[in-house]
Amino acid sequence: MLYLIGLGLGDAKDITVKGLEVVQRCSRVYLEAYTSILTVGKEALEEFYGKELIFADRETVEQDADIILKDAHLCDVAFLVVGDPFGATTHSDLVLRAVKLGVPYRVIHNASILNAVGCCGLQLYNFGETVSIVFWTEAWKPESFFDKITKNRKNGMHTLCLLDIKVKEQSLENLMRGKKIYEPPRYMSVNQAAEQLLAIVQNRRQEGEEPEVTENTVCVGLARVGAMDQKIASGTLQEMTTAELGGPLHSMIITGTLHPMEIDMLKLFALNKIIFENC
Amino acid sequence: MLYLIGLGLGDAKDITVKGLEVVQRCSRVYLEAYTSILTVGKEALEEFYGKELIFADRETVEQDADIILKDAHLCDVAFLVVGDPFGATTHSDLVLRAVKLGVPYRVIHNASILNAVGCCGLQLYNFGETVSIVFWTEAWKPESFFDKITKNRKNGMHTLCLLDIKVKEQSLENLMRGKKIYEPPRYMSVNQAAEQLLAIVQNRRQEGEEPEVTENTVCVGLARVGAMDQKIASGTLQEMTTAELGGPLHSMIITGTLHPMEIDMLKLFALNKIIFENC
Missing domain, CATH: 3.40.1010.10 (Tetrapyrrole methylase, N-terminal domain)
Incomplete structure (x- = not known):
């Protein structure tokens, strides 16, 4: 078996x-x-x-x-x-x-992270498609996850963003030389994910779009969900670039339409309660 | 604590x-x-x-x-x-x-059922909003979950349908008499959920609509997920009306766009493999 x-x-x-x-x-x-x-x-x-x-x-x-x-x-x-x-x-x-x-x-x-994120108080019912945010490289900066988040938000749904993990990756040099030498593992932080999202927001504006997600969109950063030292922080996307959540693994949620009980829960984890005053 | x-x-x-x-x-x-x-x-x-x-x-x-x-x-x-x-x-x-x-x-x-449904082989990534299907009564036959399923399908997403549970319910008579006598618990089966969905399909057709979900839509019925005697059956919505899945709890999935690996997994649980030939 x-x-x-x-x-x-x-x-x-x-x-x-x-x-x-x-x-x-x-x-x-x-x-x-x-x-x-x-x-x-x-x-x-x-x-x-x-x-x-x-x-x-x-x-x-x-x-x-x-x-x-x-x-x-x-x-x-x-x-x-x-x-x-x-x-x-x-x-x-x-x-x-x-x-x-x-x-x-x-x-x-x-x-799994897909159901445990409920601990931040956002209802799992109200999540749309889950997305993955990958580490950008100089040559490859995909933006497709941004369109999925946009679609979810337009439908009022929250988006769980799973952040990239690089384990047992070879450098291009070692790969080309056929050397099985691996880089140290890398785990994307909420800060890095927020930076990449904000870069896309800027790109979209330069293209004349008015993006659905902006600096002020309410987000939730989660670290080590389920562990004794888990951390949850709610705040704007801008605030997520500096939220201090500690070691891996991190995940991030871009909220859609917030219900009153969800707002009450997010206030428990607010970096700055004032942003929830007008929700 | x-x-x-x-x-x-x-x-x-x-x-x-x-x-x-x-x-x-x-x-x-x-x-x-x-x-x-x-x-x-x-x-x-x-x-x-x-x-x-x-x-x-x-x-x-x-x-x-x-x-x-x-x-x-x-x-x-x-x-x-x-x-x-x-x-x-x-x-x-x-x-x-x-x-x-x-x-x-x-x-x-x-x-939870929200992540364990992954056992049928449909990717949790590809699920849209979760819906609840409630027991219809003579006087109350809500159809709103059908519109959510339709929206998910149009976006290519699967829909997890949680089926109604009635525990500690009073009959109208006992409620009015103030008697705290409770009815035996009731759990909606996949058969019942499929019947209600098909009734909505008929209603929509009578209203001149061409519903997104039909008798032939691929569905998955799940019973007692996570238990030793769990049962999974994949087939058309019509087939779900007669699928024999045993005791509670039941859940049902209405599929969206199916990926090759998902189809291979659903074939393992097919009531009738032929429906997957043209997927």
């Missing part, structure tokens, strides 16, 4: 009791280590589970899934995913491969 | 390790018992937690929250919610009341 097990969002103890029992009886336990992170590392998980973990990087999962699934029709194999296995990143490809090989599978769900 | 703790979606063991530890040390533990259910009852939870639970019905939570919060600045009180505390139903009102009384609070997240 292949078990896809969500680890939740905080630390080792955010696994469910059911998930922990399964991990402890599995022959092999893989840790998916490229789409998200907990506030603790592999060693802390190993100590808590009493079990050795095998890192599964993107290459293994996407190209060598059969290694993970080896003998899984005879023994139990666990595949651990931060958040939920079908949350921000779906592992449908692994499930489809398992089914093709005749390996039965089961999912043990957990919180 | 007030702890809002998600129980996940299946049985007693779907609580997180962290959640369980908190429950076991709390002075009072309330079980919110009107917005969702697990596959096990209060007694099974009490046995597993080794702790007595106090039922909190809608009346208590919405009107007598101070009972729940009594002395919570001096001792630890847990408020247990099926799924996630900020999932389909937000408990913002309880949080705001706690803050007003000077009671600190903490949230322990878990899976």
Whole structure:
């Protein structure tokens, strides 16, 4: 049996009791280590589970899934995913491969950022399409997420922005030389995401547009949701460029139409309560 | 401290390790018992937690929250919610009341139906606004959710439909006589939801509209998501009227634009694979 097990969002103890029992009886336990992170590392998980973990990087999962699934029709194999296995990143490809090989599978769900953002008080009902904001490079500055946010806002909906994670990336130089040397991991902060959004606002104005999202749009910055030291800050997009939220992971919400109870909740996390006076 | 703790979606063991530890040390533990259910009852939870639970019905939570919060600045009180505390139903009102009384609070997240539906293979990224489908009565047959589904579909987005739950409802007769006698709980099935949707499709046609959703729209019926005996069925809206999914809770998805990997996943759960041939 292949078990896809969500680890939740905080630390080792955010696994469910059911998930922990399964991990402890599995022959092999893989840790998916490229789409998200907990506030603790592999060693802390190993100590808590009493079990050795095998890192599964993107290459293994996407190209060598059969290694993970080896003998899984005879023994139990666990595949651990931060958040939920079908949350921000779906592992449908692994499930489809398992089914093709005749390996039965089961999912043990957990919180993911997609539902845990509800902790800021914005109703999950009122979220439109989720977007990803990627790190811009000199040569590549995509703006498509801005159009999705605009569409959501026009429909009155909030937008959850998942911020880029770069793990096990090679520099262009090392890539071209075929050297498997990896850059240190990078996690986009709310400050960086807000800067990129404001740059797009400027671009749009130069093109003669009146953008739906501006410096004054109410946003929510979230850091380490689900962890003991999580931080939430509400304020304008401009304020998000300087909000101090600490270490990764960060997410940001661009609000749509705010309901009275949502405003009351956002006030709890306000960088500056005055902006909610006229909401 | 007030702890809002998600129980996940299946049985007693779907609580997180962290959640369980908190429950076991709390002075009072309330079980919110009107917005969702697990596959096990209060007694099974009490046995597993080794702790007595106090039922909190809608009346208590919405009107007598101070009972729940009594002395919570001096001792630890847990408020247990099926799924996630900020999932389909937000408990913002309880949080705001706690803050007003000077009671600190903490949230322990878990899976909710809003992220666990990802198990059918539809990407959570591609969901639009969530809707609720309520039981129609002779006198009240709202259709507003149909317009939201239509809007989502026009934007290419899937729609998660949460199906009505009637717990602790009084008959009109008992209500008028002031008798606190409650009807047995009712949970809307996928079959019933599909019937109501098809009735709206007919209404719209009679009004000369060509509805965006029809008998042939691809849907997914889900029952007891996260439980050991969960069931998923994909097929047309017409097929959903007869899909046999067993006991509650049920949810239904009306698909938008389907991506190749999503189609491959839906085929695993197809009532009739032929409908996916032309997708």
